[in-house]
Amino acid sequence: MEIIIEGCGSMKPAIYEAAIKGDIALDDSKLDQRSPQKNNILHIAASRGHDRLVEDILRLRPLHLKLENSAGDLPIHLAASSGHQSTVRYLISEAKEKGVKEGLMAANKEGNTLLHLALKNEKEEVGELLFVMNKEASRCLNKEDKSPLYMAVEVGYLHLVTEMITYCYSGEMRQGKSIVHAAIETRNKELLENILSLKPSLLDSMDEHGRRPLSYAASIGYIDGVRYILEPGRFPQNSYMRDRNGFYPVHTASEKGHINIIQEFLWHYPDLRELLDRKRHNIFHTAAMNGKANTVRYMLKVPKLENLINWKR
Template sequence: MYRDVKRSPSVVKTMDSDGEDSIIDINVVSQADEKQTTSMDAEVYRAITVGELQSNISLLDQLSPQRNTVLHYAASLGHHQLVEPILKSCPELFRTTNSTGDIALHLAAASGNLSTLKSLLHQAKLLGLFSPQVLMDENLEKNTALHLAMKSHHYDLAILLVEENALVSTRPNAQNMSPLFMAAEAGQLGLVQRMMQNIGAADIRALEGRSVVHAAIRARNTGTVLLFCVNHTHLPEACNAHQQRDEKKGETPLHLATKGEHARVVHILTWDMGVNLEIRNDNGLTTLDLAAERPYNATFQKRLTWLALRYAGAPQTRKENYYLSSRYTERFNTLLLMATLIATVTFAAGFTMPGGYNSSDDHPNKGMATLVKKRMFQIFVLSNTVAMYSSIIVAILLIWAMLNDLRLSLCSIKLAIPLLGISLSMVSLAFMVAISLVVSNVTWLANVVLIIGSISLLSLWIIFIPLSFPNSLTDRVSRYILRYPLYLLILATEK
């Protein structure tokens, strides 16, 4: 423990057991402790800063100008080896406060000294000084040790403190922020889970109307929001839009999730019976009003957010400001090109049937397809026919959409997109059955083709159906059916 000490006015230079120099900043405990005090012996002050402890000196009498004890110094500077002798000599120092109301646990947590914090808790338990209530001790700013660990981003220390007393997670400080609020705002999902495990139905809301859900949504921490929303039966008020409102703008968690384009969170909240979809913020906007802003300059996540609200039957008070732009004319052209290509491919497939034709002059069915009685061939013909004619209809509808008639354009595009989805599905199905038919003599290969094709078709429907179905559904059964493919699409595209 004893070292060769070299001193300077503001730092202490020490030589460790490996013979290497290390620098310790003695201003760590308090910037106000820069000068020596008559209450703390100068030699004791220098020794404690380098991790030494002098014997035959009354430790109780050693106080800095900020009333820091030797245990405060040991906790702040990370001298875990001094905790045991100090507490054995003066156990009352464990809960002694300095001029700012900090005990040694506060300084250890703020400094991020995990080993020292563990030593403090371990020795306090051995000496009968510790109880979970100790972690509720507050300084003058009403910060607990857990608050200080969170402020300094020492999350490993925070987990240790939560395991000792989870209820401190809900305690607000002078800024009305609980450690749980701070963990949610920082996106520490694992820490939030630890905090929630043992607090039951405790009030998790910070004061002034700010909830943990609001904090997580503002910080775009989707995982934390989902943790609260999916498990809100521990926490019944966490996600109820009619009870949790932001006092500054009158926005509910659903408003905030919509503005942040958290499609997954919006989807979960809209299917909660306790969430009121009709609430407006202070600007008179519903959640669907927010989602519908600037529809032609929206990200895909915003589109999914908008769909989730529409499928749930959320009301819209503002009419959407539709307009045609050159950008959308380009999109129409792209869709028209796609429809034309599908029509071309399916037309060609109609004259190049799998298996070919009967060409023998003495055959009674000369010129007929050789596999016409096969079920797979019949599926191929039907799929190819549907794909061709639906693509032709799409092409005509898209030509109408470019006639600069707003209503006609909107009507055309709403019809064209579902039909294009049908056309793509039928082309995929036709290809699958045609290939499996011509390799049917190799059973395993035909089965593999069918399996791959079926999975691809299912994926296509999951992706396309939510985007091509009517935007507003009044039938609850249809909403319920579309709820699942939309959720799968959200999961597939989530960042």
């Protein structure tokens, strides 16, 4: 069992509680204490949005701006995570004034910048502020390969996503997790439409399993997303493109037993029933091999599909 000795990784309880409340008389004995997670008094004040206390601390300890806690967070990271806009503004201005490089682009041990953390914690106003102050941060990838743009899609911030896409893809954008897949995963049709109208080429992006967006939507049974992508004249080629596993999107729907998705595919493109995956299986074989009894029964009842059982491979 780890024993924390006061002064070597602990903060006096009275000081800790006073810092949380923002009501503390500062002196040298209090300024340099650390909590078990190596938060100093500035970390605590910033995380609570105590602007006056933050100002007082920095007058006495200006370099506390660049001290990290055990997670690699600077005080400004905690202010951004907690959504304290005025505190974030002040700490950024102080960092610039004092020539401290750490700030807008600083990342913690998980690779999260201020913008990542604001969006991860659903602090939209702080996220918008940080994007305006440093748009380049929206391209940064954390250790999960997520950009702030991806996180903005996850939480559904339509306006911010639009602004970020316009900026991010005006130059070089590092490949990270697909924002189209994120919109599909959250079943946000408005965001999906917005992303693909601005950047239709993203429909060719793949997730970590080698699935394009249409196949991913088919795999989770997201009928509205499938319908949007299949709309006449929109993205016809995507129904005829294999994923890394050798499946076409209609095979993925069959594998998962999503009858309504299969119906949607065949309503738009009836000849998809003829497609064979890399192992020469049609959609009937795929459903049968994956134990999708309801899907098999459905196909046997549809005259146009019943001959798939005897299809030569």
